[in-house]
Amino acid sequence: MRLLLFIFITGVFFSCKEKSTTPTVADYFNYGDSGVQSAGIKMIPIQTPVGTFKVWTKRFGNNPRIKILLLHGGPAMTHEYMECFESFFPKEGFEFYEYDQLGSYYSDQPKDSSLWTTERFVEEVEQVRKAIRADSTNFYILGNSWGGILGMEYALKYQHNMKALIVANMMASAPAYGRYAQEVLAKQMDSAVLAEVRAIEAKSDFANPRYMELLLPNFYKQHLCRLEEWPDGFNRAMKHVNGEIYTMMQGPSEFGVGGRLINWDIKARLKEIKIPTLMIGAKHDTMDPAAMEEQSKLVQKGRYLYCPNGSHLAMWDDQQVFMSGVIAFIKDVDEGKM
Template identity: 70%
Template sequence: MKLRQLLLLPFVTLLLWACNQKSENKSVTVKEYFAPHDSGVQSAGVKMIPVVTSIGTFKVWTKTIGNNPKIKVLMLHGGPAMTHEYLESFESFFPQEGFEMIEYDQLGSYYSDQPKDSSLWTIDRFVEEVEQVRKALHLDKDNFYLLGNSWGGMLAMQYALKYQQNLKGLIICNMMASCPDYGKYANDVLAKQMDPKVLDTVRAIEAKGDFKNPKYMELLIPNFYNQHLCRLPEWPDAVNRAFKHANNEVYTMMQGPSEFGVGGRLANWDIKARLPEIKVPTLTVGAKHDTMDPEHMKWMSTQVQKGRYLYCPEGSHLSMWDDQAHFFPGVIGFINDVNNGQFK
């Protein structure tokens, strides 16, 4: 072989590799993205998935938007027992990126079955539910991104600790790794930002266990929820629908009566020591005005093996609404970096 050919060989090899990479990372076409998932009667991507539990089989609601064999994002809503509705903001961002997105109402939530047996409302049972949904939707380690907000972030972390071999990426939005730490932050930081007279009244109602007193939410909505849950001057219709459709029986049993701290079955949940077990690329999202401590969520990104932190300086607990300018570029960038093998 001539010297010139030998010198050109590395360049040609590199060019072929680059072309192959470009082909591998090429976005799906519009036609491919919106191709029907199922044959027969089309239902706009809605699929009721059977979930087997210790007391019987129930159905949960899912809606898939788009087709992308490499990027499928399953979204876990908060609560517990809120709805997918407040995550509808993702519909304005993910499809234009070509990301396949799956909205999902967990068991007990409005669009899914709502059994009454209290034995169902444990985090371990919800983890098994997510795994059954994953299998039904054919998600795997080559395409499966799990995104959870609030309680959904807690569930996502717990899922990853048991089933991370099935994940390509993990996104934990606005959720600390410890409920005791969350409660401490609410008491030591957020409560002190409230008008002392308002706080005294709220605490007096809580001390009596009088959570159905209309005065309780009358005070919390303007003084806490509007400051730390969603800071938009008018809450989006999707957020209002999620609150309207919340299953308060399940919510109170697991979370407690409000977002102002945590009670119920989740009060002692803490996996801080287990974060180093999470090996998959992980994004943690915190916000300046969140109900959760943004510094704690920054710290979480340093504890997992492959972490990144996204800070939303204008955002609150629902920063996918009140700080979209920072939230969505950060989340989209993470997914693209993982998909392209460029995550660091």
């Protein structure tokens, strides 16, 4: 009888303890700011080798256990296409941050080209982490596309400051990404369209409006975002992309890779990532979904999420699968199941 009473009391204690760690609505929306309210927006100063600049961030919620930093793609796209997380994360009580990296539309846009390196961006993310007071007990990174590159590179240097990593739709090898685009995706295009695209590329005539006229319906609509009508946030992000930085690092388009990232490859180093890591692939992605699954097995504590109807922005065109999988992963990490 005493044993049963002990078990009952212990169960009640731990149940209450668990419930007490979940933020109430009042706690969730209390940012501890007694000054002028700014809807969670804060310009964070970033130290660089060529001076101090500011980057735009927007905070949602208050949860000291779970702080998620969203890393957008591009490079030099914007947070706008990641606004869809606003429809899912608050309901789970997650604290998360939208963020425009340096050079992107809502942040400072310095002109010194020495700033646009993966290494310098990694140091920027570390400064943002410190500014949002995240650490190894609560810091999650969710990076899409180029944001996935940045997330993996950050983890390789600073995983001791992280709780978990989510890589959405980004292979760990730019050369492999380029081969997949040319050897698999290109062959799915109409032969006449592909021939015209190749002719433009051969002349490096990327400013020719015909180039995007061909790629938008025949590549972007097939492999970047498959929704018949592109979301407003994605349209704004496309409108606001910093083309100079994008071209310098990624190349002229999403149809393969060029620029400074052309030889980027950290696949052999994935085994060094010890923290729980979710790799997300999609059937119609610009990234090989089989490679994304392989990556989940190369890290030490990996999980794979496959989006059967998704493309490069599976967060939009296979939204329920994507969001459900991401949320389940975060909860499992938070509960110590990974």
